Amino acid sequence: MIKNQLEEVRKHIEDACRRAGRNPEEVTLIAVSKTKPVPMLMEAYDAGARDFGENKVQEILNKKPELPEDIRWHMIGHLQRNKVHQVIDKAVLIHSVDSLRLAQQIEADAAKLGLDVDILLEVNVAREESKYGFLMEEVEDAIMRIKDFPHVHIKGLMTIAPFVDNPEENRGIFKKLFEFAVDIGGKNIDNVTMSVLSMGMTGDYEVAIEEGATMVRVGTGIFGSR
DSSP: OHHHHHHHHHHHHHHHHHHHTOOGGGOEEEEEOTTOOHHHHHHHHHTTOOEEEESOHHHHHHHGGGSOTTOEEEEOSOOOGGGHHHHTTTEEEEEEEOSHHHHHHHHHHHHHHTOOEEEEEEBOTTOOTTSOSBOHHHHHHHHHHHTTOTTEEEEEEEOOOOOOSSGGGGHHHHHHHHHHHHHHHTTOOTTEEEEEEEOOOTTTHHHHHHTTOSEEEESHHHHOOO
């Protein structure tokens, strides 16, 4: 079942890339495995999934030792500052850096451990009060401050679009973030690249890809609803 659903999602990714004139290899599918038990993750792994996204640090800590070592773990949920030291050596990418204080904590903990940490800045493009993230007008100032952190490297941006019935409603949000990323990328800021745009989930990842996403976070579409 998971294998079939994974193949279905991959096919939709290829279709969306074709419509946008993009190479499907530019898009990384992150299997969002939050709350899912290890055997389900193993099924996805056996079907070729290697990038898994978790919302909670504890789930990465619990699952990582039980699963193959070549899995790339992505921290995609809100990260509390007191949990940073537990996850920075386990996640390949932290998608959800939503404040300057969190970035400072990552830098402090990374310095202690002698690590380099790749991050994305989470942007609340839709300005939803229930969501974390920088507002669009705050992002550039944050980038200019974080760029000088020796152990933290900004690789791009992430957004969680509103939950909508019609994915077209989120097209403008994805487009806005893509254009902003292009603008920042064009400034050639040291220690900052805009190579990753993490946007799009089960309900709207095809539209996100058409608008430039390089990572899509799909949970329900692969594992079924909780």
